[in-house]
Amino acid sequence: MRIGIFVEEMGKTVDDYFQQVTAAHEAGIRTVWLGERLSWDPLTLLAMTSREFPDLTVGSAIVRTYARHPLALAAQALTAGPRLVLGIGPSHQPLVEGQYGYSYDKPVRHVREYLTALIPLLRGESVDYQGETLRAGGTIVAPGSQPPPVLLSALGPKMLQLAAELTDGTITVWAGPRTISDYFVPTLAKAGPGNKVVTSVTVSVTSDPESAREKLNQAYAPARDMPSYRKVLDREGVDGIGDTLVAGDETAVAAQLGRYRDAGATELIAIPVGTAEEQRRTVTLLGQGLL
Numbered sequence: 500m501r502i503g504i505f506v507e508e509m510g511k512t513v514d515d516y517f518q519q520v521t522a523a524h525e526a527g528i529r530t531v532w533l534g535e536r537l538s539w540d541p542l543t544l545l546a547m548t549s550r551e552f553p554d555l556t557v558g559s560a561i562v563r564t565y566a567r568h569p570l571a572l573a574a575q576a577l578t579a580g581p582r583l584v585l586g587i588g589p590s591h592q593p594l595v596e597g598q599y600g601y602s603y604d605k606p607v608r609h610v611r612e613y614l615t616a617l618i619p620l621l622r623g624e625s626v627d628y629q630g631e632t633l634r635a636g637g638t639i640v641a642p643g644s645q646p647p648p649v650l651l652s653a654l655g656p657k658m659l660q661l662a663a664e665l666t667d668g669t670i671t672v673w674a675g676p677r678t679i680s681d682y683f684v685p686t687l688a689k690a691g692p693g694n695k696v697v698t699s700v701t702v703s704v705t706s707d708p709e710s711a712r713e714k715l716n717q718a719y720a721p722a723r724d725m726p727s728y729r730k731v732l733d734r735e736g737v738d739g740i741g742d743t744l745v746a747g748d749e750t751a752v753a754a755q756l757g758r759y760r761d762a763g764a765t766e767l768i769a770i771p772v773g774t775a776e777e778q779r780r781t782v783t784l785l786g787q788g789l790l
Contacts, residue, residue, distance in 0.1 A: 501530060501766045503768055506532070532558040534559070545583060546579040570616075573639045588652025616633065622646045624638065625637070649666040650670045651669055659686045660690040663687045663693040680761075681734075698759055700767055702785070703744060704747070704748065712739075744772070
């Protein structure tokens with residue numbers, strides 16, 4: 500099971516970001532991920548990262564479909580280079596409607612139509628598509644490019660069906676080993692060939708796991724009650740985001756991460772949290788390739 504890290508870019512300069520990537524690379528990490536959070540553009544940074552570190556796999560977890568037309572996203576993704584893993588998702592109704600002013604009506608239909616246009620564009624094919632939620636026509640001319648693997652942020656059964664049917668699998672968040680083995684893996688297996696389960700998980704090598712959990716609960720309090728996240732937490736049988744944290748000393752963290760592998764996760768996106776020293780210890784452990 501491959502383990503990469505999610506790099507925290509919020510509030511950081513581009514130079515700060517590359518310092519983090521350099522430290523992770525020196526620790527042995529070979530996959531880095533970024534999300535779209537109204538900060539630096541993730542695909543631009545990932546394209547730069549791919550040029551600076553030719554042996555790194557880079558991934559988006561995730562970029563928002565509503566914010567980028569399929570033609571624009573296909574061009575950006577192909578520009579990012581041959582080691583990109585393209586994670587996409589519709590985001591959440593409050594963000595799409597509140598930040599962009601777009602309707603979040605029929606998100607499953609939107610994603611199906613979006614992927615119907617995006618996937619052939621990534622292959623360099625010409626598209627002339629008219630759906631209910633979008634129109635796309637054209638071809639992306641990117642000589643020598645290769646289509647990236649595509650993952651869909653899919654938490655509910657209808658989105659998971661799309662992930663299995665049209666993409667290489669799903670990116671999950673706040674899902675523990677129980678939910679992966681009992682829900683995500685079998686749901687994908689029944690729905691189609693896209694069966695990768697790439698799991699985002701917060702990790703902290705720390706001497707005070709309970710304090711780390713409480714801080715995480717406070718930091719992510721608004722996310723706890725977002726409907727899609729709430730369903731995932733309920734499936735796992737936990738109350739808050741902090742309850743999903745993998746925390747403890749190096750031995751305990753390695754053992755807990757092993758449960759994700761045993762549950763069927765194909766890859767982990769580790770999100771280091773805690774003090775600077777705790778995050779350093781976390782990245783060092785993750786770079787050792789213990790799993």
